[in-house]
Amino acid sequence: MHVALRWTGRTLIARLAGDLDEHGAEVFRQEIERALRRRAYDHLVVNLQEVRFIDSSGLGALLGRYRRAREDGARVSVAGAPPHVRAVLQLAGIPQWIPLYEDEAAALGAPGEVGRR
Structure with missing residues (x-):
């Protein structure tokens, strides 16, 4: 897993590439923290455009960042998920929160609506 980070104002953009599995999820968590x-x-954007695979560890990492952002008064968005990754996210109910x-x-x-859900 490769994680490229870029700040734009008070928004952190994390561009992920590779597999968001057990190992990749740990790399993602460490880099974001x-x-x-x-x-x-105020906002964490997780770009999954280059993610080839996501499993329950990856889903857990995304939800963990969501919980952390809520505690910090910020929000999380997911961008660019390929169709196969988007399908897993939707099946897991991730759009209910992120x-x-x-x-x-x-x-x-997108307008910022922290705590809207």
Whole structure:
């Protein structure tokens, strides 16, 4: 799993590439936690465009970031999930908590509604 991080204002964009499995989920968690300890944020955008595979560990990592963001008064969005990844996210009910967007631009342009669900 490769995690590329980029700040734009108070938004952290995390671009993931590879498998979001047990190992990938741990890499994702560590990278995000390290970045969020250094700087305040309002929005975490997780770009899954280059994710080939996601399992329950990956789903747990996403929900963990969602819980952390709620505690911090921030929100989380998922962008660019390929069809096979999007299907897993939907089957697991992730959109109930974390909105899914077609791409980063759509996620960045969405109005902020922390705690809306």
